[in-house]
Amino acid sequence: MTMLQESSPSWGVVASRRTLTRVLPFLVVAALWQLASLFFPPFLFPSLVDVFKRCFEILVTWSEFSDVLATVGRILAGLAGAFVIGAALAVLMVRSRSVNEFLSPILTLFQGIPALSWVVFAIIWFHGIEPRIFFIMVMTTLPAFTFQVLAALQAMSRDLVEMVMSFRPTRTKLFRVMIIPAILPDILTAWKVNLGNASRVVVVAELVGATGGVGYELLQQQQVFDMAGALAWTLQLVFFVLIAQGVLTLIESVAFRYRAVSERTL
Amino acid sequence: MNAAAVPIISLQDVSKTFVKAGAASYVAVDRLDLQVAEGQMLALLGKTGCGKSTIFNMIAGLTEPTSGVVTVNGRNPFREFDWFRGHMAIVFQSDRLLPWRTAVQNVELGLEMLDVPLEKRRATAMAWLSKLGLRGHENDYPHALSGGMRQRVSIARAFATDANILLCDEPFSALDEMTGRTLRAEFVRLVKENGKTAVFITHSINEALEIGDRIVVLKRPANIALDVALSPDTTIEQKETIRHRIQGVLAA
Numbered sequence: 001m002t003m004l005q006e007s008s009p010s011w012g013v014v015a016s017r018r019t020l021t022r023v024l025p026f027l028v029v030a031a032l033w034q035l036a037s038l039f040f041p042p043f044l045f046p047s048l049v050d051v052f053k054r055c056f057e058i059l060v061t062w063s064e065f066s067d068v069l070a071t072v073g074r075i076l077a078g079l080a081g082a083f084v085i086g087a088a089l090a091v092l093m094v095r096s097r098s099v100n101e102f103l104s105p106i107l108t109l110f111q112g113i114p115a116l117s118w119v120v121f122a123i124i125w126f127h128g129i130e131p132r133i134f135f136i137m138v139m140t141t142l143p144a145f146t147f148q149v150l151a152a153l154q155a156m157s158r159d160l161v162e163m164v165m166s167f168r169p170t171r172t173k174l175f176r177v178m179i180i181p182a183i184l185p186d187i188l189t190a191w192k193v194n195l196g197n198a199s200r201v202v203v204v205a206e207l208v209g210a211t212g213g214v215g216y217e218l219l220q221q222q223q224v225f226d227m228a229g230a231l232a233w234t235l236q237l238v239f240f241v242l243i244a245q246g247v248l249t250l251i252e253s254v255a256f257r258y259r260a261v262s263e264r265t266l
Numbered sequence: 267m268n269a270a271a272v273p274i275i276s277l278q279d280v281s282k283t284f285v286k287a288g289a290a291s292y293v294a295v296d297r298l299d300l301q302v303a304e305g306q307m308l309a310l311l312g313k314t315g316c317g318k319s320t321i322f323n324m325i326a327g328l329t330e331p332t333s334g335v336v337t338v339n340g341r342n343p344f345r346e347f348d349w350f351r352g353h354m355a356i357v358f359q360s361d362r363l364l365p366w367r368t369a370v371q372n373v374e375l376g377l378e379m380l381d382v383p384l385e386k387r388r389a390t391a392m393a394w395l396s397k398l399g400l401r402g403h404e405n406d407y408p409h410a411l412s413g414g415m416r417q418r419v420s421i422a423r424a425f426a427t428d429a430n431i432l433l434c435d436e437p438f439s440a441l442d443e444m445t446g447r448t449l450r451a452e453f454v455r456l457v458k459e460n461g462k463t464a465v466f467i468t469h470s471i472n473e474a475l476e477i478g479d480r481i482v483v484l485k486r487p488a489n490i491a492l493d494v495a496l497s498p499d500t501t502i503e504q505k506e507t508i509r510h511r512i513q514g515v516l517a518a
Binding site: 163165167178181260 | 326328347348350351352354355356358360362364365366367368375376378379407408409410427
């Protein structure tokens with residue numbers, strides 16, 4: 001009896017297939033756009049060549065690229081501020097039930113307030129552009145950060161905490177050896193989720209209350225009906241989010257290499 | 267009474283009552299007097315829910331007695347919690363290894379709390395892993411180790427700090443019989459070789475007879491129902507008699 005043996009595809013073939021699977025959706029969208037550009041005027045569907053030209057211009061023109069950097073800086077500053085405040089609140093909430101009962105409804109209330117309302121409040125309450133945007137970024141991402149860190153702290157294994165406590169750690173060591181590694185996966189997930197939210201909110205904030213940044217530039221493109229420019233500025237933000245998500249994924253792959261990988265995945 | 271003259275662990279007239287809102291209070295430990303001498307290996311035996319773990323937690327300083335006095339090394343383990351850093355180590359029922367740490371990093375944990383320099387704690391941890399037959403697995407993460415290996419790592423973690431008191435909460439109960447027996451023998455050897463005092467909680471009569479040089483059987487709520495001493499000279503027949511006495515007490 002002859003045994004038929006299945007030959008497994010080579011590494012190169014697997015890598016090519018994986019790359020194609022990832023790139024294919026983008027290629028399809030780009031092709032459809034390019035097709036549309038053949039039938040519609042440029043102010044509706046500009047050709048991809050024009051869009052990429054504008055992208056390149058933004059990247060090589062300092063006065064324009066500095067707007068991209070300003071937006072990136074605002075996103076990162078807002079997220080960092082919200083994360084620090086949110087983590088501190090979460091620690092207080094996990095330590096005290098009454099603090100938790102007091103803060104939870106307030107944060108839930110904040111979650112229900114639209115980003116645009118925060119923009120209006122910020123314009124009324126603050127004078128400078130940067131404090132306004134920082135305030136908006138913090139207020140829109142703070143509840144999510146707080147609840148995510150709180151959930152992570154509450155979900156920590158009691159057995160492991162007890163085990164570490166049995167060695168009588170100082171507070172700093174307890175944080176370093178137990179709490180931070182235990183909640184890090186949830187923190188990174190929170191950053192990934194909030195990064196997307198923040199990139200959308202920052203544009204709204206800049207659109208209304210700034211004199212620079214991607215949101216402000218988008219407003220300029222809208223006023224001159226420059227679709228290629230609008231797309232090019234949007235893509236700058238998309239690139240940033242993709243790069244930032246890539247960095248977070250890289251951190252995850254290094255920091256969580258201890259995790260067991262099942263051969264039969266979900 | 268089998269406790270020696272100088273008790274390192276002492277519970278005097280200790281009671282522990284748990285009060286739950288809207289429910290009747292529950293007495294877990296009832297006026298218990300128990301002394302453990304230095305170098306003694308005490309097996310604390312009792313049925314599930316008899317208060318063994320409560321006694322364990324009071325000795326470990328994780329909970330405070332409602333009344334009575336608990337002292338370890340002449341100090342209050344609950345109020346002077348930090349003083350016991352490096353003086354007491356616990357082996358739990360499950361291995362409780364930190365999944366983000368390799369085997370050697372897990373063994374180093376207690377030494378980190380004692381601010382032992384990295385080089386020294388690495389050497390100590392490696393030595394204990396070797397003693398427990400885990401050389402070559404020091405860089406493995408817990409998920410890559412078998413249940414027996416993981417429990418060995420947790421034993422190494424407890425021994426690495428060189429604490430003079432070891433508290434063990436049914437550490438081999440989750441393992442298969444052969445692995446459990448092997449680890450028990452290793453554990454007894456290490457305790458004796460290193461002159462430790464150990465309190466070993468178990469619900470298995472066989473385990474108590476294998477491990478303890480003193481067996482205290484608890485009734486419910488926790489108080490001493492039987493207190494017997496064993497020695498290397500105790501014969502199999504004598505152990506059988508003790509087993510029957512324990513069975514009689516537990517069945518009562």
